[in-house]
Amino acid sequence: MLQRILGGVLVLLGLVSVALGVASATVWRDSDxxxxxxxxxxxxxxxxxxxxxxxxxxxxxxxxxxxxxxxxxxxxxxxxxxxxxxxxxxxxxxxxxxxxxxxxxxxxxxxxxxxxxxxxxxxxxxxxxxxxxxxxxxxxxxxxxxxxxxxxxxxxxxxxxxxxxxxxxxxxxxxxxxxRAVTTPYLWPAVGAGAALVLVGLVLLVLGFRKPRRRRRAAARAAGGDETTTTAAEPEGTADSSETGTATLFGPVRGRGTADAGPAAPPWTPPEAPGGDRDAGPADAQGPGPASGQDAPEDGAELPVAGPAVVPGDESRTAEVPVAGRLLRRSRRRAAPVAPPAGTDAVAVPTPAPPTPEDRPATGSVPRMTRRELRAQEEARRAAEQGGVSRMLRAMTGSIPVVRQHGAPEGSKDDAAGPDLSTPAGRAAAWRATWGFGQTADRTGSSGDRPGHDSTDGENR
Amino acid sequence: MNRRTARRGLAAATAVVVSSTLLTACAEDVPPQPQAGQAFDGPVLSEEQDTDVLTAVGETLGKADKKLESKALKSRVTGPALEVRTSQFEIAKSNDDDASFVTAIPSESQQLIIPTTNTWRRTSFSITAPTEDMETPRLVALDQSEARDDYKMWAWVQLIPGVQMPAFADAGIGSEAVPADDESLVATPADALAQYADLVGLGAKKSSFSDAFDLPDGDLVSRVQSDAKNVRENTPGFEDAGSELTVKYEARKDAVRAVRTADGGALVMGVLEGTTKLTAEEEAEVPPLTATQEALFGDQDPSNVLTVEYTDMVALYVPPKDADGKIRPLGYQHDATAASNE
The missing domain is CATH 2.60.120 (Jelly Rolls)
Incomplete structure (x- = not known):
């Protein structure tokens, strides 16, 4: 949401700048x-x-x-x-x-x-x-x-x-x-700066609009393979930091964001921690560290989910995951096809139901990992990605609880596809019930994990 | 960075962008102050302007000459030139409008001598092209006596055949005017004219200034002296009547125009007033001797005295003091302007 607002503001500013530039060369142009x-x-x-x-x-x-x-x-x-x-x-x-x-x-x-x-x-x-x-x-x-x-x-x-x-x-x-020879020295600088602002704003807007969708997708996926996901939070963190290099536009911003994330995270975590997954999930849609943790239950895509998953899963795997995640992610960025089914999946089908079937063939393509692993990997990647963006956003805007709350309802709306489920936890539970996963232990794990994840994040960054 | 500071920062950035754009768009630099530029020290007229002046003078002369109407001259002719031309018109009129009594003055110029004087009076000179009759070129002086006046022809002379004109500064540079009492010359312009008048009146042999002059053949001195000789020798009954011819010449005061030549000398134009008085015995009658005199004499009764007055415009070259040169006559216009029986 903030992202979109900021994007809008930037676009607006950019347009204003362009308009001023043009006006300086037309309306306000000195008479000849x-x-x-x-x-x-x-x-x-x-x-x-x-x-x-x-x-x-x-x-x-x-x-x-x-x-x-x-x-x-x-x-x-x-x-x-x-x-x-x-x-x-x-x-x-x-x-x-x-x-x-x-x-x-x-x-x-x-x-x-x-x-x-x-x-x-x-x-x-x-x-x-x-x-x-x-x-x-x-x-x-x-x-x-x-x-x-x-x-x-x-x-x-x-x-x-x-x-x-x-x-x-x-x-x-x-x-x-x-x-008199009249020059228009402000035309091109203003138009150029305006265009840059518009571009930045547009990028923010696009990201802002894509996020919810992703979240939705992630939620669907999370519902599918929640507990089983294997990726660790840390690997993603590292992946993230390594990525900052690749992501040119937001590179610097992220750096700042990460710096902030460390201190910023702690205050949030406490309230969430007690609340458990359920509260945390809806609470933050944007926060990087915490957000991922809370999203985990709700969207299923965020780091925290991965975190908990790690706990139950093999540690040896977690070790592997980061590398895989990184590779995966990059390849995915470069070309859609390389990305395992999850990627295509996400774009094509937002609804929770279809992904699962399609996921299976994907697992086939990556023999080493289980479907869950893949999913977790993908989720972790996304979480990290999102975390990066939201971190950046935070850096630019300063994240506020209020927005978090906004995020939550939205998230819930997005996820509210299931008619009867009002809370993410409920939804997850329902999903699990539907698919026969009865355990909820992971979540507690995930919530417990969160602080740790944050801290690692902080260290990483 | 918290949200507030971020917002503040954003607002500040926006304000800077917007305000700077607005300011730069609206704010204009202060109007420039006039730069006076270099004072004029060149010619007071461009060649083009001077040529226009000569054309205007030529047109005026042309119109007046056609009608032999001296009034028509006044817009572009002044001083001795007006005087002489008026006289010429009178003479021409009483001789069946014979235009040969009127000196032709081509308006086409072969050399412009333009002054650099920034005050008034200003005098420019022009050496005209030869006339249609292949007479020698004229040297014309034009005066602008006041700022609101036009340039008017003040004097002209016919150049002495074969005379060598001094060099003048280019018209684009301009020539300095030389005052009548300028001391940088072998003689001041006024003195040079006075000496020349003495020479003309007395002749080269009697005048004490003949050493100072380099007299070419056919200049005013020889003209006046030969005319006098001619009267004395060839007038029927001149000696029988116990007649006497006196020739007196004087330079007219304040009628001096001088301009610097390239070698530091001066071209001096001035007016000599000449009087020839032919006196015969008491009982004798001396009628006008020439058509010109006749015309000027009019219907006066001839007496034993015939006085003819001349207004002669002359041009001299006066070398600079240190050059050790001699004053050279360049040209003259010898015209009788009055005749009387007294």
């Missing part, structure tokens, strides 16, 4: 142009830009000057000295730069009086003179109402002079439009 306006300040019919303003954002600029309808306006570009000379002592507005990305800073004032003569700079009345047509300009445009001038900046102090022309002329307001 910078458009800034300048409103004339003070008296005068002229607006002059400081050198460098024309090429402020990029070399190409389009300047539009607008004046009230019917008036003439002229835009020219010239050398700064020429423009200043032309403006002379007339009052004018000076565009000094961008105050923000949309507004040009405008100051009032005639240019510093050039040192010609001693006569104090007398304020000259705006003449409304038309700069158009001077030999000095390198670009000019003139029209009534409004006019647009394009300019490609070149080295030197080129300045723009905009003049309202006529007796009652007003200084024009200017709009500068610069093209």
């Amino acid at each position: 142009t910078v458009v800034a306006t300048a409103r004339p300040a003070g008296d005068g019919t002229m607006v002059v830009t400081d050198p460098g303003v024309l090429g402020l954002v990029s070399d190409d600029v389009t300047v539009t000057a607008s004046v009230p309808d019917g008036q003439k306006v002229t835009l020219v570009v010239g050398r700064d000295v020429d423009v200043d000379g032309w403006v002379g002592q007339e009052p004018s507005s000076r565009v000094t730069g961008l105050s923000d990305w949309e507004t040009l800073a405008v100051e009032q004032g005639a240019p510093e009086p050039e040192g010609e003569g001693d006569e104090p700079a007398e304020p000259v009345k705006p003449s409304g003179a038309d700069p158009a047509g001077s030999d000095m300009w390198v670009a000019e445009a003139s029209d009534s109402g409004g006019v647009t001038l394009r300019w490609s900046d070149r080295p030197g102090r080129w300045t723009l002079l905009a003049a309202g022309v006529g007796d009652e002329a007003q200084a024009p307001s200017l709009t500068f439009t610069w093209p």
Whole structure:
């Protein structure tokens, strides 16, 4: 469950990240142009830009000057000295730069009086003179109402002079439009990170959905060969640790998880221990160490089951099992066919009944072991596997009793295929009864085993 | 790691991702500040602009020349050029609109001499192509007296045939204007003009400045002197009437335009004001001697005095002080602009 939640969250985050990335390159993408306006300040019919303003954002600029309808306006570009000379002592507005990305800073004032003569700079009345047509300009445009001038900046102090022309002329307001190269540096990182998150989330989701199914299958199987299973908890543990290498994605996470498992396990175990198999089984669906122990009765697939099985079974066998389990597991991963019937079985038939018959041929394929052994092996493998995942999950989320309880009902629901059986123990008992296995001693063994298993786990990890 | 810390960590990571994305998306760098760039120290006009100026001047001249209307000149002609051209128009008009009295000035240029002056007045020069009649090229000076003025033709001269022009800085680099009192030359531009005026008025033999000049054949000195000689010798009854011809030349003050040449010297253009006064006996009458004078003389009653005033535009090359060179006349425009019986 947690796995699924986390998976969902990750997928969601991933999608959000992708969306943000895409948005950064679309909706939030900077405009391809910078458009800034300048409103004339003070008296005068002229607006002059400081050198460098024309090429402020990029070399190409389009300047539009607008004046009230019917008036003439002229835009020219010239050398700064020429423009200043032309403006002379007339009052004018000076565009000094961008105050923000949309507004040009405008100051009032005639240019510093050039040192010609001693006569104090007398304020000259705006003449409304038309700069158009001077030999000095390198670009000019003139029209009534409004006019647009394009300019490609070149080295030197080129300045723009905009003049309202006529007796009652007003200084024009200017709009500068610069093209701008816009980059989208966050598009691919965000999309990449998002995609990674989605992938991780999806993997988690898939695992999360597969787990219950597996558990169900395992339960069925456990019902079949519960007590007889031979695998030991330890071997699986080792198998597990060895696997961390093979499982690339969760490798590191697991490592952490295992570390946690040690300390985390003890607190849980006590309550379970007294409760016996029955309580323990439903209680934890996710916990790695403990979970396996509890699942044993319920799902029949978990380590604990194997644990108890070991006790009754031969120790020599247990020794063998780990290797077999490991091999089996790996082979199974690589290719389904290699896996003994249990694997195919699991995928194809979730219901408890069919597996048993199909298991038999499988035993045939692995002559050395009994059906039980195989089953136990398989269960142990799964337990370990699950243990690994759940451990990882725990590491990521922190496992909580509440979730455990959730797991339990689910498990019970899954297993509740049998109409009359509400508890795993009951179900197991019923199954056993059906198949003629009367003993329940293993379980007590398994419960007793649990702590030991945990500890070994802890050691292993 | 317990659940809470994990959750916190997750939340923090999410916050970092989201906020950084948002921030980077929304936050923009501060607008750039204008970079003034290098101050202009090159030519005040590009060659293209200067060519446009010459074209505009040429168009104005063309229109005015056709109508022989001096008013039409004013937009692009000024100073002594306007004065002389106006005079030429008058003369042409009173000679059946004979365009030969008007100096042709090609607008096509073979060399542009563009100033680097950032203040006003600015003067650019142009050496035109030869005329259609294969006359020598003209050297034209164009003035922009104020920022709001256009470039106007201030003066022109016809280059003396075979004269060697000094080298000038490339039009793309620009040439420095030389003030009238520049001391870096063998003579200041103003002094050079004054000396040349003296030379023109007195002739090479009498003038004390003849050593300072390297006078080519066919320059203004020889022209004026030979004209005077011609009047003295070839005017019927000149000697009988006890006549006297005086030639006085002066450089017009403040009418000096000079630009640096590549060798550190200067091209100087200026105006010489010349007056020839032909005085005969009291009872004698001296009518205008040439069609030009006649036109200028108008319907005045001839007296025993004929005064003709000339406005002569001249161009000199003045070498730098340390070069030990001589001042060379480059060209002139010799035009009578007034004639009177006083």
